[in-house]
Amino acid sequence: MRRATALSLLFAMACHVCVWAAVRGDEAKYIGGTLVAIPEKTEGRLDTSQEKVAKFAWKKGEVTIPYDKITSLEYGQKAGRRIGMAVAVSPLFLLSKKRKHYVTIGFTDEQGKQQGAVLELAKGKVRAALSTLETRSGKQVEYESDEAKKNLGN
Numbered sequence: 001m002r003r004a005t006a007l008s009l010l011f012a013m014a015c016h017v018c019v020w021a022a023v024r025g026d027e028a029k030y031i032g033g034t035l036v037a038i039p040e041k042t043e044g045r046l047d048t049s050q051e052k053v054a055k056f057a058w059k060k061g062e063v064t065i066p067y068d069k070i071t072s073l074e075y076g077q078k079a080g081r082r083i084g085m086a087v088a089v090s091p092l093f094l095l096s097k098k099r100k101h102y103v104t105i106g107f108t109d110e111q112g113k114q115q116g117a118v119l120e121l122a123k124g125k126v127r128a129a130l131s132t133l134e135t136r137s138g139k140q141v142e143y144e145s146d147e148a149k150k151n152l153g154n
Contacts, residue, residue: 026125030056031102033117037063046119048132054105056119063117065107070137071114072106075130076144077151099151101126105133127152 028046030038044058053064078100101121109115121129130152134141143149 027122028056028125029120030058031118031120033104034115035063035117037061038117046121046125046129048129048136051136054133054136056117065105065117067133067136067138069107069109070105070133070139071108072104073130073133073137073139073141074104074106074144075126075141075148075152076102076104077148078102099123103129103133 026045028044030040030042030044032040038056038058038061042058044056044062047055047057052068053066055062055064079098101123102118103121103126104116104118106114106116130141133139143152
């Protein structure tokens with residue numbers, strides 16, 4: 001009985017690690033930048049469905065970025081081992097990698113000051129978000145590396 005309880009606890013901890021490891025679905029996370037209105041590592045949603053602005057919304061507010069004020073777009077990835085899962089569940093998780101997907105948006109604010117925001121996007125949202133940002137802003141996405149361009153969305 002104690003063994004089953006211990007295993008259940010380990011499984012629950014492993015699931016908790018998975019949930020916080022990367023953003024999922026339609027989620028996005030503001031990693032950092034010059035936007036003082038948003039605390040670093042704030043989870044929310046990036047909405048690119050509007051014709052004139054992209055919007056990052058979180059529980060306590062939202063920030064809009066007019067597409068015509070975007071000055072640069074950059075995409076990069078960070079690959080890492082699943083160490084938390086390996087410790088909690090099985091060493092076999094060390095054989096797999098997780099990728100985090102980052103978009104950096106440079107833009108000019110209403111006062112004419114250059115601003116920047118680094119967002120982590122969910123794997124399934126990256127391609128569509130980059131395409132929309134690129135098309136509506138008229139700015140071409142720069143890739144941090146050839147590998148990032150090749151592995152886009154993986």
